[in-house]
Amino acid sequence: MRADTVTTLTRWVRHGLLAVFLTVLPVAVFAAPFAAMVMDARTGEVLYSKNADTRLHPASLTKMMTLYLAFQAVESGKVSLDSVVTVSQNAASQPPSRLGLRAGQKIQLRYLIRAAAVKSANDAAAAIGDYLGGNEANFATMMNRQAKALGMNSTTFRNANGLTRQGHLSTARDMSILGRHVIYDYPQYYNIFSRRTADAGIAKVASTNRRFLDAYDGADGIKTGYTVAAGFNLVGSAQRGNKRVIATVFGGTSTAQRNAKVAELLDIGFARAPNRANSPQPVLMAKASSDLAGPEVTGAVDTGDEGEAPGTMQVAANTANKVAPASSLRPMKRPGTAAAPEALIADAAPHHDPEAESLAVQLAANAVSTPAPTGPRPLPRSPQIQQAGTAPGTVEPSAIEGAIAFAQSTAPQPETLALGDEPQFDPDMVAEGDADPKDPVFIQTSTPQPETLQLAEQKAPRNDTVILAAMTPPAPAKQQTREVIARASTSGGRNWGINVGKFNTQYAAERMLLKTALMESDALGSALRKVAKTKTAFEANFVGMTKAGAELACARLTARATDCNVIGP
Template sequence: MTTLLGRHARNFVCLVAMIVVAACSSPQPSGAAPYAAIVQDARTGEVLHAENADTRLHPASLTKMLTLYITFEEIQRGRLTLDTLVTVTPSAAAKPPSRLGLKPGQKIAVRYLIRAAAIRSANDAASALGDHIGGSEEGFARRMDATAKALGMRNSTFKNANGLTANGHLSTARDMNTLGRRLFYDFPQYYNIFSRRTADAGLMQVNNTNTRFLDAYKGADGIKTGFTNAAGFNLTASAERGNVRLVATVFGGASTPARNAKMAQLLDLGFKRAPSNAPTQVPPAPNYSADVEAVLMAEADPLPEVANGAGKTIRLQTAVARSPRPVTRPDAGKVAAAEVAVAAIEDSIAAALAEAMGEPPAPGTLDAQAVAMASAAPATEPAASLPAVSAPPPARPEAIAEAAPEAVAPEPVMMAAAVAAPEPGTLDAQALALTGEPTLDAQAEQFAALPADELLVTDPMQVAAVMAPAEPAAPKRNAPIFDRVAEAPAAQAVEEPVVIRLSTSSARHWGINLGQFSSRSEAERLLLKTQLAESATLNEGLRKVVQRGGGFEANFMGLTQDQADLACRRLQARAVQCFAMGP
């Protein structure tokens, strides 16, 4: 009996020992998080290494990258500013560490929440941003899912803004890598925050959770760490060496040193495999559906609250539904010629009205003589027994002679004339007394009264002029009558320069960037297309293509800060990538 019991006891002990040995020899310790990794060439998006890259896992605080991406979108759309005050909700203030220490009802500027979420990975700061933008944790989660889908994150679903473990809050290494690359290209003006070692977050000075890796790996400049018990130690990092930039993600690290060592191995592998010169292919703008875009516009805050109540601005919040082709600007020369012609017509009309409505000139004046000559009929009978006399024309006035020194005096005309004595007291009598010769008016009357066969003209051209039939009536003139003289050459009109481009001086030091392209022609086509579609804000901008980093950047320069900001907001409302560039 004792032997049988001892045998059973020995068998039980052996069984227990086998179970213990089997458990101890398991390849994965109990509770260890699943592992996944991916490395991409950030310039082209080419995958250089991947392992379990599409396995849905817990992203932990890598989630905050998407929260910050949406926040940057809100700033770019004009719905938020860095000085907008956010009221902390009780839900946000109750989030577990890591925390900034926010209190329910507290107001804090957006800039401090961004620094706390990006650098310290503060859960309460990320939740405060999400509640303010989405209205609630659930509303912001819907916004996160819509944005992730528009960015091409195909296997991610989100339940909160901070990344704390929740049922259904899952992502993949590939999706987080896509998000990290998007942050670099879509918001380069904010990307530097991920490489800061420390920053002022309003309530305190915060330190970067990724300092060890940033200091240890050459060329590293971001991006975000994450840790929960379910996720393990996660990291999305970016590094640049020479012309090569890589982005990589690790899920499920056993510890911070182990995770950092694995990330260093992945990036070293990527730098070995990536070509030194590859064309930069900027990812396209987020592809939001029309329904999602309408919801985003409807949820906009029209008057963001800022410190001291200053800086509240009403901004455009409706997407452009139709952009007609702009009307061609008129030619400057044609416009000037038309204006001159219109002015001449107006002057002629005014002069005619004044002459028609004016009173007749006083008797004895030159005006009265001109009117009498114009209305007098030509003599039909020649004067009898007129002696031949030589009547050269009087000397030209000095002012006219100086204005046309090159004019040649006409040959004298020999004609028969009877010089009748003018009536005493008239201008003709005064002119005869001063010069000894009759006035031009008297000569003209005598000349008109003579028949053509009694004129002796030495110049053939003058003969032709004399033999030409006389006009029915001479035109009226309101000025003294002189012989025709050569007119002074008219000064050539100097064309005024037409300004077709504004100077980039006088506060026009701003510009906008529409992305980087693999060829110059592609960048120029986008610039032209964008200027035609957005002529209201970019008509004064200078299109400029800049070759940089193996690609061609499409820029508009020569704008003011207000023009650059407004242009970017309008373009981004139509899902066109754009960011403003300051001096």
């Protein structure tokens, strides 16, 4: 009897060990290949790489390209953040992670962007692709052409969300390149990737990247990815001082392991990156846009982090919100998209003309007085820089300041909305990619959520005449442009100045003044900005300075490879 019992127990143990072996073996056999890259974001210099050119499954890192093309379409004026998208059957049929879209449903583009960037919603990304490209195949063609234009030579896209598809492959190098362009080509939208939560219209969604953002000092983005075939992927970016580093990992074994590896790689990057980067002359980054990202929200519920078993739900509130820095160095001007004639693909190279710029200035002046602006203001104001008047017959400089945009736009920009006082929410567990969560991953409301924009704590209805960022200016307003004639103060020996360039348009001169003022706020803190119109050009000058102050400012600007000449009395 005892022998039979021992034999039975032995058989059970053997069967149990065999079951464990058969369970673990597929994981070991089918573990996703590992690849990594570390890049100095300022210059594009590779600081570390491993299998960086191996073509692997990018998973939801794909959504960076979908969002890049969406930002491009908005900035070109082809669409706006308020454009209403009709959800296609293709988008509505996508597997989790999902926003919960239904075929035929109408939703604003801004909400789809938030859901794709923050929650990594597959249905939202597919809806964006079908809207911009007409269908999945056309949008994939647009994605591939843009990838080639950015130098992503080993990438092939087949869909907008990154769900596993034969031939849908990329590399750690290419995704690092794409992440860098998202950061620097569309900085006014980049802060969407630092959000812990967002209002996506029909749901309040939680970030798939919260753990990394909270754990690593200086982290402010950018995109996670997970599928069974890909493993746990992440393109992460962080800024410390004047250094910005991008680290990319393919094939992580878990969220925690992937995040730890990215943190390790970022540490390597910050240790190896020089304090001063020999990069092209920097272009001012726009101020983060709260109009797209919206405020942090409460009530967003998710279960299980990407690819992990659901069942643990933990809610935390009022965590500190990290947003994208106001300024940084930018890579070379992004390539144009002349080779992509499909509808709604934006031309990356701006076209300026004096009449359009004058119109943009006038509209911006009107937008400043509008009680409820609806779009982002891309350039931050510097409280230390005072504004001087322009030559007679020119537009009021304060209005121009509102119209100055970064290099690829000539259209007016409304006021940036404050983020600091908004309530914040921080989920602990999030579903992502094609990992199938067992519990609801959002709270759905009966009606879409309207924008809760505030200016000076006063609510007002949306003014439809205010155009969102970088849309083509509408018909000129009837209000006449005001003329301001001002003289710089010459008291206390402040009759010196500096010239930082001559330009074909007043817009370009004003933009250079703003960029320079923010770049050297210490040296130019008491100076006045002034555009002087001559017969042949618009001169960008800082006036009202002492001789010593002017010489010091020029010396500092010259060290930054910026042209500068001292102007005497």
